[in-house]
Amino acid sequence: MPIINFDAALGSHQRALLIEARRAQLLASNVANADTPNYKARDIDFRAALQQAGGGAGLALAADNARHIQPAGAAGGVGGIEAQYRVPNQSSLDGNTVDLQMEQSAFADNALRYEATLKFLGGRFKGLLTAIRGS
Numbered sequence: 001m002p003i004i005n006f007d008a009a010l011g012s013h014q015r016a017l018l019i020e021a022r023r024a025q026l027l028a029s030n031v032a033n034a035d036t037p038n039y040k041a042r043d044i045d046f047r048a049a050l051q052q053a054g055g056g057a058g059l060a061l062a063a064d065n066a067r068h069i070q071p072a073g074a075a076g077g078v079g080g081i082e083a084q085y086r087v088p089n090q091s092s093l094d095g096n097t098v099d100l101q102m103e104q105s106a107f108a109d110n111a112l113r114y115e116a117t118l119k120f121l122g123g124r125f126k127g128l129l130t131a132i133r134g135s
Contacts, residue, residue: 012050013121019049020114026083027107030098038095041103042083 023044033039088097 010124013117017117023110027103030103034098034100041086041098043086044083
């Protein structure tokens with residue numbers, strides 16, 4: 001029986017799913033802190049993260065709390081890409097850089113992309129199962 005290489009079979013979609021999940025976490029944090037003084041909104045440049053993750057050996061897990069367990073070789077970002085601070089469209093008096101409408105729009109867009117990636121991966125797994133079963 002031939003050995004299946006899941007990395008080759010799934011392509012970059014598994015890495016995209018991890019990056020989209022981390023981005024959703026950052027965007028949700030931005031929305032949750034929309035009224036927090038001096039909070040700086042952060043985001044991931046998805047294309048740069050995916051390019052770097054595709055060229056590397058895989059994705060590193062990110063810990064956003066000092067009490068999280070650090071995996072071996074983790075650099076603190078997704079695929080070596082650190083979250084970047086957003087440049088605000090309009091300054092606020094309290095130093096908060098969250099634009100709530102922009103964050104909600106980015107979160108909805110990211111959620112759609114995440115769901116599409118999940119559906120695509122589900123189709124890939126179904127295809128692999130069909131190939132394994134031979135039916």
